[in-house]
Amino acid sequence: MVEDPDILRLQPGDNPGISLVTTLFDGTNFLSWSRFVKLGLMAKMKLSFINGEYKKPEKNAREFEQWIRTDSMVTSWILNSMKRELADCFMYSNTSRELWKQLENRYGQSNGPMEYQIKKELGTTVQGTLPLSAYLAKLTKLWDELTCITPTPSCTCGNCTCGATAESAKIKENDQLIQFLMGLNEAYDSVESPNLGDGSKT
Template sequence: MEEEVDTSVTRNGRNMTGPGAVAEITRESAYNSNGDPFFLHSSDHPGMMLVTTSLTGNNYLTWSRSMKIALGVKLKLGFVDGRIAQPDEGTTEFELWTRVNYMVISWILNSISKEIADAFLYTTTAKELWDKIAERFGESNGPLLYQIQRDISSITQGNESVAMYYTRLKRLWDELTCLMPIPPCTCGSAKAVVDLHSFNRLMQFLMGLSDCYDNIRSQILVMEPLPSVNRAYSLVLRVEKQREVHTAFNESKDSSGLFAKTQNTNQPYRRDGTNRGNNKKTDMGRKEEESGEKTILSRSPKGYSNRVYIQSIGQ
């Protein structure tokens, strides 16, 4: 009698065949795709564009933020910030690391404009490439801080909607916070620093509003305590929506009145101002009045004929 041979394949001491093997492989694949920084999906390729806006030299701050988010989603951020170190050569991990490292380099180069991408083509690691880009475009914070502060102090709503105005202002605030983050503090003065930061933003938002929002601006300024800038934005936006509804209602009302007036104007009128539909006189009668004659209709004297004789008598 032949002995049964166990042909099951094991991985790390686990049985990968038989009942539950498919579920085990599925769980392992899910782990690799969600927790392994060396994992590359079948859709990942060197020509991918991770961000929609390319680095041009003047937008380093927004570009780097977008790239960090995209790399973080793919668990590859450690390749540019140094958390995933290069393994020793000759090991299996080194081959995996090299493959993913070149993939990240390709993604970064694809997100740089063609005019400046050639200057970084010969970098060997993703971290080296990232550091060189930061050194060239991210270190000149002085002029950039000046420009952001100047834009914040001069920005106004103008003819824009409240949402568009607030979005522009919010983006400048975020860029300024990225360049000058508030240092973490666990002492009692931390709340005072945050309150002062919120107060400055509230004043900047209110100062840039159009003059048509003077009433709601005055109401916000007398609130005790002062609301946050997000709360103030919500109040101003509510006033804007109410004005839009009121304007739309008035326009609809004016259009209805104009339409009714046009309909009345299209009715035919006589010279004396009376409506033709209410006129009981015939066209013959009007002609007679204009000629100064009066028409008398009578039958034939003998009554033998249906002929009608017309006699004209001068007035």
């Protein structure tokens, strides 16, 4: 169990009406929403309440009452970060950990359909009327979301000099560069093709 007293401490500005995000959870944006919630809880040193590291103490433990108070606050923050009609469906969760597990089970574990949707959107994303910076930002957001649900496997050979991880990252970057160039407007047709490793350019 985590025993850092700062984890239980609430700041003067902490109150049950706080929302941890600027865009509320609406049932379709769990991936990005959950990331922002975790960042908010991490900043408040309360992430261990939802990830299971700080479990509920026994009733006779001296920190029991403070744990209940802090955990209730975390639960309120999460509920306030959701649209009201969704929050009403989860408001009877006993702990913030239980609430988070219910949300993950319902919205966060279907990575297959989510991966399909992201890749489908990537396949149809072009610059169109977007400024170049906005087009790149849109692609980057989709790439980051895809990475979150399909992380690159780490090297398991035990040899850190094998270069497999670096090579995998290089291939991924090259694929993203090609995707970016393919979606550019015709005005950028004169841009040179990326170096694909054979030294040739068009």
